Amino acid sequence: MAPTRVSRVAHPAPLTRRSVTLCTKLPSYSHMYGIRDRSFLYVREPSRRGKKVVSKLGEIDATDKSKGSEDSASPSRSPVDQTQAALPPDAMKLFSQAQQSMLVLNESRMKALEELKAAKKQIAALQVELDGVKRELAQARSTTTAPQAPAEAPPPPAAPAEPTGGTEVVDAPTEATPVAKEQVLQPEEQQQQPEPEPEEPPPEPVAPRITIIYRTGWHDAFVHCNVDGRGWTSSPGIRMSGSGDNKEVVLEGRTAEFVLNNGGDDWDKPDPYSSGEPKNYTVDAPGTYVLARGTLKRQDG
Secondary structure, three states, X not given: OOOOOEEEEEOOOOOOHHHHHHHHOOOOOHHHEEEOOOOEEEEEOOOOHHHHHHHHHHHHHHHHHHHHHHHHHOOOOOHHHHHHHHOOHHHHHHHHHHHHHHHHHHHHHHHHHHHHHHHHHHHHHHHHHHHHHXXXXXXXHHHHHOOOOOOOOOOOOOXXXXXXXXXXXXXXXXXXXXXXXXXXOOHHXXXXXXXXXXXXXXXXXXXXXXXXXXXXXXXXXXXXXXXXXXXXXXXXXXXXXXOOOEEEXXXXXXXXXXXXXXXXXXXXXXXXXXXXXXXXXXXXXXXEEEEEOOEEEEOOO
């Protein structure tokens, strides 16, 4: 078997990452290549087909060299720029979104810290005010609960002066002047006197009332009235209370004229065709009145 021939191909520059990647991606010849140092690439050539591969690698290396010269001529880029250039667009988009989220989070955190500082200052000011109010309240309580000094008793009357001579001087009796009872009482007795109870206010006068009892078969009854000339109520009027046939309503006033209805189109009023009867039911004085079958009567008692 003939020995394997090895050709030496000079490499003008160190292998780039792209050259090595391309070499490793050749499925049929990846086991035939090996890197010995940074300057030369040794390729085993078991057949003529391998020469084509060697020439192809030379073209790739030349292309990489030209690109390397262009990269060396261009200004140096920072590691961040190189990382961004190496990342795909989707990864760059996610990276930008993460940076924006971090900035927003930092801004919200700084805002929350400022609000917390302001709240702490406000709490401290309120605590100072509360302490001052507590001190004032304690002073006021101590002042009101302090025991009052008892009133001093009046001095005793002065003793009469003794006569100096031999003759005894007798004062003429004087009539006693009336003294008020309050002046005779001692201060302690004055304190023991009970305070007069406040007089109760007189009871308020009861307003005059007119009670109307209406005997009807209507389920609901209303009073459309004019009390003491103050004006008529809005239709249908005031609803009457009670159940069954007896309905009742109380009006505050002395005089009233009124008619009744069932909340609809039915009305109860004096006969409009009689010339002597009034157009409405009338009440001239406070009291209780019963209306039944068109007749209004005052109830005694």
